[in-house]
Amino acid sequence: MDFLPGDEQRMAVESVRRFLDDKLEPEIRAHGPGFIPRDLMRRWTGELTRFGHIAAPHDEEWGGLDMGWLTHLMIFEEIVYSSLDVAIPGFINAVGAELIRRSASPELQRRYLPGLIAGELFVSMGISEPDVGSDVAAVKTRAVRDGDHWVINGEKTWITNGAYSDVLVCTCRTGENEISHILIDRAESPYEVRDIEKMALNGQSTAQIFLTDCRVPVGNMLGQPGDGLRNTLKVFEIARCHMAMWSIGIARRALDEAIAYAKERTQHGRKIAGHQLIAEKLATMATQIDAARLLTHRAISLVDAGVRAETECAMAKWYATEMAIGVTRDALQIHGGNGVTREFIVERLVREAIICPIPDGTTEIQKLIISRALTGVGAFR
Numbered sequence: 001m002d003f004l005p006g007d008e009q010r011m012a013v014e015s016v017r018r019f020l021d022d023k024l025e026p027e028i029r030a031h032g033p034g035f036i037p038r039d040l041m042r043r044w045t046g047e048l049t050r051f052g053h054i055a056a057p058h059d060e061e062w063g064g065l066d067m068g069w070l071t072h073l074m075i076f077e078e079i080v081y082s083s084l085d086v087a088i089p090g091f092i093n094a095v096g097a098e099l100i101r102r103s104a105s106p107e108l109q110r111r112y113l114p115g116l117i118a119g120e121l122f123v124s125m126g127i128s129e130p131d132v133g134s135d136v137a138a139v140k141t142r143a144v145r146d147g148d149h150w151v152i153n154g155e156k157t158w159i160t161n162g163a164y165s166d167v168l169v170c171t172c173r174t175g176e177n178e179i180s181h182i183l184i185d186r187a188e189s190p191y192e193v194r195d196i197e198k199m200a201l202n203g204q205s206t207a208q209i210f211l212t213d214c215r216v217p218v219g220n221m222l223g224q225p226g227d228g229l230r231n232t233l234k235v236f237e238i239a240r241c242h243m244a245m246w247s248i249g250i251a252r253r254a255l256d257e258a259i260a261y262a263k264e265r266t267q268h269g270r271k272i273a274g275h276q277l278i279a280e281k282l283a284t285m286a287t288q289i290d291a292a293r294l295l296t297h298r299a300i301s302l303v304d305a306g307v308r309a310e311t312e313c314a315m316a317k318w319y320a321t322e323m324a325i326g327v328t329r330d331a332l333q334i335h336g337g338n339g340v341t342r343e344f345i346v347e348r349l350v351r352e353a354i355i356c357p358i359p360d361g362t363t364e365i366q367k368l369i370i371s372r373a374l375t376g377v378g379a380f381r
Contacts, residue, residue, distance in 0.1 A: 024083075036085060038164050041089055062097075080245065101113060124207075125171075128159070129141060145174075145218070190214075200355055240361065244313075251327040258282060272334070288327060292319055317366050328346065
């Protein structure tokens with residue numbers, strides 16, 4: 001591996017960092033912790049796309065920059081560092097666009113990819129259901145063929161971008177043992193959305209989606225009937241690297257906040273940065289963040305090279321998400337009583353970090369994937 005970023009990567013990271021510091025993060029802080037309306041999220045996402053958010057890994061044919069997924073993750077880390085709420089919708093667009101690029105008909109690609117990659121449209125990935133999380137093959141949402149349309153009925157939950165979404169890539173059952181993806185255009189085939197209040201990440205939309213006799217043209221299927229599970233597993237590698245990197249961005253911000261506080265706060269006649277127990281925490285935090293980043297860069301570099309990297313992506317996702325919980329917890333401890341107040345952002349970072357191990361396969365699922373690769377013995381049939 002080359003551990004030094006190329007000139008193009010370095011310039012991309014420096015450019016987005018300046019934009020975030022000078023313009024966007026002050027706007028985000030001025031807006032406050034409440035829900036970000038769709039028009040404002042669309043504007044911020046569009047502005048970030050000019051710096052490579054969403055666009056970096058995608059082909060120039062569709063308005064992308066053709067810079068690869070590693071560069072995209074480096075840009076994504078900077079955005080997460082400033083605001084995870086603002087970073088997430090573009091992450092979903094980047095992964096959703098990849099699924100459409102790989103699986104959709106040329107007509108659907110032409111219709112949706114330019115808008116998704118530019119941040120003008122939002123996509124949601126409809127996988128989870130009230131009784132279905134990690135077991136994608138158990139989805140109950142059903143699509144029944146009726147002439148030139150699919151009629152879809154079911155409920156999805158924990159759907160990122162739900163309230164923002166212009167299109168929904170719906171994982172549904174099209175036969176007894178057949179899982180497929182069907183693209184639903186919200187303007188043409190309306191669906192009901194209800195946002196979910198959570199312990200954190202309420203600035204962006206996480207929602208329930210209800211599909212009731214939703215009629216969709218048969219041409220909106222992505223790939224062939226029964227391709228849904230295989231196509232989901234392909235994009236999981238990319239999604240899990242993003243989950244790892246969003247954890248790294250949170251942890252890095254927590255570390256920087258802890259360093260700044262430790263250099264200012266005085267106890268027992270000296271800056272607490274000079275107290276050995278505090279110094280040990282800071283050193284450990286920094287090393288764990290770097291280790292997580294190296295795991296993630298390795299995994300996404302394999303993806304960029306076209307190499308199957310299920311195990312490496314699982315390792316990165318598991319280690320980075322659990323690391324973020326420990327690092328933010330230590331950052332809060334360094335802040336002492338101030339850390340639990342809204343005046344200091346570490347309390348928000350702790351709440352965001354606790355969520356990290358759950359989406360795109362829990363820590364337990366990642367460990368099962370790694371174990372299966374080591375032994376050849378799976379936990380499930």
